[in-house]
Amino acid sequence: MIARIEAFIAGWGLDEVLRRAGAYREAGADALLIHSKINTANQITSFMTAWDRCCPIIFVPTKYFKTPTEVFRELGISVVIWANHILRSAVSAMQDAAAALHESQSLARIEGKIAPVAELFRLQGADELKQAEKRYLPLSETPKAVILAASRGQNFGDLTRQKPKTMLEYQGCPLLRRLVDTFNNCGIKDISVVLGYKSGAVQIDNIHRFINRPWKKGGIASSLYKAVEKIAGPVMIAFGDILFEEDVLNDLLDTNENIVIAVDTSWANGRKLEHDIDAVLGDQPPSERYGASRCVPLNAIGTHIDHTEAHGEWIGLMKLSTEGSRRMRSFLEAYYQDESRLETNTSLVHILTAMQEAGEEIYVNYSRGRWLDVDSPDDLQL
Numbered sequence: 476m477i478a479r480i481e482a483f484i485a486g487w488g489l490d491e492v493l494r495r496a497g498a499y500r501e502a503g504a505d506a507l508l509i510h511s512k513i514n515t516a517n518q519i520t521s522f523m524t525a526w527d528r529c530c531p532i533i534f535v536p537t538k539y540f541k542t543p544t545e546v547f548r549e550l551g552i553s554v555v556i557w558a559n560h561i562l563r564s565a566v567s568a569m570q571d572a573a574a575a576l577h578e579s580q581s582l583a584r585i586e587g588k589i590a591p592v593a594e595l596f597r598l599q600g601a602d603e604l605k606q607a608e609k610r611y612l613p614l615s616e617t618p619k620a621v622i623l624a625a626s627r628g629q630n631f632g633d634l635t636r637q638k639p640k641t642m643l644e645y646q647g648c649p650l651l652r653r654l655v656d657t658f659n660n661c662g663i664k665d666i667s668v669v670l671g672y673k674s675g676a677v678q679i680d681n682i683h684r685f686i687n688r689p690w691k692k693g694g695i696a697s698s699l700y701k702a703v704e705k706i707a708g709p710v711m712i713a714f715g716d717i718l719f720e721e722d723v724l725n726d727l728l729d730t731n732e733n734i735v736i737a738v739d740t741s742w743a744n745g746r747k748l749e750h751d752i753d754a755v756l757g758d759q760p761p762s763e764r765y766g767a768s769r770c771v772p773l774n775a776i777g778t779h780i781d782h783t784e785a786h787g788e789w790i791g792l793m794k795l796s797t798e799g800s801r802r803m804r805s806f807l808e809a810y811y812q813d814e815s816r817l818e819t820n821t822s823l824v825h826i827l828t829a830m831q832e833a834g835e836e837i838y839v840n841y842s843r844g845r846w847l848d849v850d851s852p853d854d855l856q857l
Contacts, residue, residue, distance in 0.1 A: 477533060478504035483511045483518050492522055506531040506553070516542040523550040616708040616797060617665070618728065620658045623698045624651060624715025625671025625690040630851045638676035641668075641715035643849065650849060651679055653718055658711070661724050667705045668715070669698040689818050696821040700811050706795065706804040712823075714791030719846035727792065730770050732838040733799030736827070738787040741844045751778045753824055754785035761786055761841040773837040777824050787839070789824070790846050806830050 478499035482492040496507055509532060511518040516539045523532065531553035536542065547555060575584045596602075628640025635643070641651040651668065658666055667683040671690025683705070687698045699712065711724070719737070727737050740761040758772040776789060795803055806826070811817060831837050849855060 479508040618709040619665040625687040627672040692818040694820040737792040753789040754780035
């Protein structure tokens, strides 16, 4: 408990200061703070000379700053407080910086004179906060995305003469840009794109680029293998010629299984009956019954499945959990140990089927519509 004596400030003499000091000390104060507003240390010196030094003395030499600190040590003062000089120096620095900015309309004059942002973080203890977050917050990994967009799109003729199919525009915006925006809107910012044909024509910011040079021969599975380093932690894998609404992606993100593919149950509408599709048979058919599971084990996938028996169509979107990524990566690395396979036309359907045959459990997540695959100019017109 420190008692602050303002008698000198209030205009009283030394006797009153000593009387108050004695009373505070007798009342149990552990230390005394003596203050003076004159511009010399005379009052402080007179008090310390008369005081019996029975407790620590603290003082604030705001006005008599020219007196050497050693003088106060010799007087027996225990603590000095330079009360507001840091604040006052900050005000002066801010005024100087504001004036320089106003005059020059530029940061050039002051940038070298001010603290870097990293120093502000250090003063705030940002590293300690990060360590606390790691210790106390639930551990969760933000998903990444890998988009497979190496192909030209032969069905589009002159439309893809100078750019790959993924850069074709849908309602004035390239397919790839729309895909990236959809992932971003769902909180996925780490996005890798595997390119091949006319990769220089892909002008999209904030993506990691991988190049599948034998894109004509290698197939889409080899494109995924080109980005195998990104298959770690939760990962979303998407074909580069599809579009889907955010709720399709969010539904897939909410599943708990390790490897899950998004399956559309409205595939049989219209012209789909006339096309080859990655048809899917689930362990259970899709149901609109209340409480029915929409995420079920995969029984079979491929173009060989009779359309009349299929439960849906894989839309070209897949989710891997952290464990799912580990298993997918392990399988791909083993599969492509034979480097000749990099130039064979291997589909992801082939990879999923092979993993399933090896004992891996694959799941399907049913949804209805709200996506578009761009296989021909008719799709853009549609």
